Amino acid sequence: MKSAGGLKPQDVLVLLKMVASKDRSWRLVDLAQELGLSLSEVSTSLERSKRARLLDSSKKKINWPALLEFVLHGLKYVYPAEPGPICRGVPTAHSAPPLSKEIVSNDNDHYVWPSGEGTVRGQAIEPLYSSVPEAALKDPALHQLLALVDALRVGRARERELASGELTRRLHDA
Known part of the structure; x- marks a missing residue:
């Protein structure tokens, strides 16, 4: 049996960029440039x-129900995160939109990707992939x-419920 070569964190980044892209005619070179990945990284991602059945055989169409199930129920187990030391960075989780509009946090309760x-x-929250902070700063929809x-990875019950x-909603509307 051929090795399955499971998903990697950058695969989630690529899929979320595809979701965030309103223009469905994206190109590999655009994904690579906007995400800080090489062309070969995007291609293998x-x-x-596709092998995980999150994309169709053309690798252009997302399997929405499967992606939603994986993100909501599997991601926090496959790519867990724990809050780290205080640092300067790009807001994430409840510290960034859209949750920052619904959850009030004090100055000592922010989560950031170090940057x-x-x-x-x-x-500090370790991002899914090293290029996440820079990619998020370029694309507000991807950042959200x-x-x-x-x-979902680090939030408390209320934050996880709101994020879920x-x-x-966003994956159904995409």
Whole structure:
């Protein structure tokens, strides 16, 4: 039997970028450039997502029910995260939109992806992939999706519930 080569964190990043892209005619080179990945990384990512049945055989169409199920129920187990030391970075989870509009947190309760480009001090959350902070700063829609995913990975019950509802709505509307 051929090795399945399971999903990698950058695969989730690529899939979420596809979700965030309103223009469904994206190209590999665009995904690579916008996500800080190489062309070969994007190509192999799409292949892994196809094998995982998160993309169709053309690697252009997302299997929405499967992606939603994986994000809501599997991601926090496959790619867990724990809050780390205080640092400067890019807001994520409940500290970033859309949850920051619904959850009031004090200055000591922010979560951030460590980044020199960041403007907020908070507890470090390891991003799904090293290029996440820069990619999120380039694309607000992607930033929101990644922040919602992080709320599932590290959030408390209320944050997870709000993130789950918002992700469900966004993936159904996409």
